[in-house]
Amino acid sequence: MPELPEVETTRRGIATVMPGQILRQFIVHESRMRWPIPEELPALLQAHRVLACERRGKYLLIRFEHGTQIIHLGMSGSLRRVTLEAPLRKHDHAEWIFDEARFLLHDPRRFGAVLWHPDTAGPVLAHPLLAHLGIEPFDPQFTAEYLYKALHTKTQAIKSVLLAGRAVVGVGNIYASESLYLAGIDPRLPASRLSRARSVRLHGAILQTLNQALESGGSTLRDYVNAQGTPGAYFTLHAAVYDRAGEPCPRCATPIRRIVQGQRATYFCPYCQKR
DNA sequence: CTTTAACCCTGGAGGC
DNA sequence: TGCCTCCAGGGTTAAA
Numbered sequence: 619m620p621e622l623p624e625v626e627t628t629r630r631g632i633a634t635v636m637p638g639q640i641l642r643q644f645i646v647h648e649s650r651m652r653w654p655i656p657e658e659l660p661a662l663l664q665a666h667r668v669l670a671c672e673r674r675g676k677y678l679l680i681r682f683e684h685g686t687q688i689i690h691l692g693m694s695g696s697l698r699r700v701t702l703e704a705p706l707r708k709h710d711h712a713e714w715i716f717d718e719a720r721f722l723l724h725d726p727r728r729f730g731a732v733l734w735h736p737d738t739a740g741p742v743l744a745h746p747l748l749a750h751l752g753i754e755p756f757d758p759q760f761t762a763e764y765l766y767k768a769l770h771t772k773t774q775a776i777k778s779v780l781l782a783g784r785a786v787v788g789v790g791n792i793y794a795s796e797s798l799y800l801a802g803i804d805p806r807l808p809a810s811r812l813s814r815a816r817s818v819r820l821h822g823a824i825l826q827t828l829n830q831a832l833e834s835g836g837s838t839l840r841d842y843v844n845a846q847g848t849p850g851a852y853f854t855l856h857a858a859v860y861d862r863a864g865e866p867c868p869r870c871a872t873p874i875r876r877i878v879q880g881q882r883a884t885y886f887c888p889y890c891q892k893r
Numbered sequence: 894c895t896t897t898a899a900c901c902c903t904g905g906a907g908g909c
Numbered sequence: 910t911g912c913c914t915c916c917a918g919g920g921t922t923a924a925a
Contacts, residue, residue, distance in 0.1 A: 620918075620919080621918060621919090624918090650902095651901095652901065652902095652919085652920080652921080653921095676919075676920090690919075690920080691919085692901095692902090692919050692920080693902090693917070693918065693919045693920090694902085694903075694904090694917085694918090694919090695919090709903085725902095725903095726902080726903050726904065727901085727902045727903050727904085727917090727919090728901075728902055728903080729901065729902065729903095729919055729920080730919085731920095747920090747921085772895095773895085773896095774895085774896075778896095782920095783920085790918055790919075791917095791918050791919085792918050793918090860918085861918090880896090880897075880898090881897085881898070881899090882918090883916090883917085883918095895925105896924105896925085897923105897924085897925075898922105898923090898924085898925095899921105899922085899923080899924095900920105900921090900922085900923100901919100901920095901921090901922105903917105904916100904917095905915105905916090905917090906914105906915085906916085906917105907913100907914090907915085907916105908912105908913085908914085908915100909911105909912090909913085909914105
């Protein structure tokens, strides 16, 4: 589920509650995630104050006075507010308990992670998992020219390059297909062959796609803040090509094609999207 | 350095 | 019903 808009929506949700609060208890129910949740983490965090809730790519960063929790939601994870009394469900692997709020990390596939980076180890953004991430899409420095320069050295198919997250973060498998559709670009095009003019289109398409998803995430946020626990309508509902193999292209009615690139599904319109 | 494929894990969908 | 196979929006890691 979580692509960048979902992660950002989650960040906004926890950021309305956690900063300034003292974490009374951090409890681990299942430590076997992408990497083990450090055993010493509950003791390290107990009675410490949250300073801020940030995000880098799809990683959530919960800053404390002495270090930062690095959280990834993987493929099936969610971090949601629940009532103080709410019973644990299957796949609730960790919980954050504050005086008047409680949060559960729920992740059936356990591809997610909860790590700890002490301040003594240096800036958290220098952490090996974060150090090589591409630019944030909403960073003003992310321009069409920036995108052009990041792509023109890569020989791989443009869809795979977008997905890799080294040029720009946050374009997951859904949004990669959707952005390329919006920009009229064939996902198989070698990234290096994208012209400046088409970089402008792609840049706009990426921002439009992510922004649209972020807006629809607002309903998720409302649910989130109200502790209803049900994910809102995700962007999937408005997808033009994603998961629509065989269905007519919204623009020209040509059947949408599904191909596999780097072991991930890609959807595109063979007529509207050009090499 | 780049590129490819295997892998971590559970659950839902669809075929038989 | 049940059993089997395939597929899933993430990203790291090892191998080529």
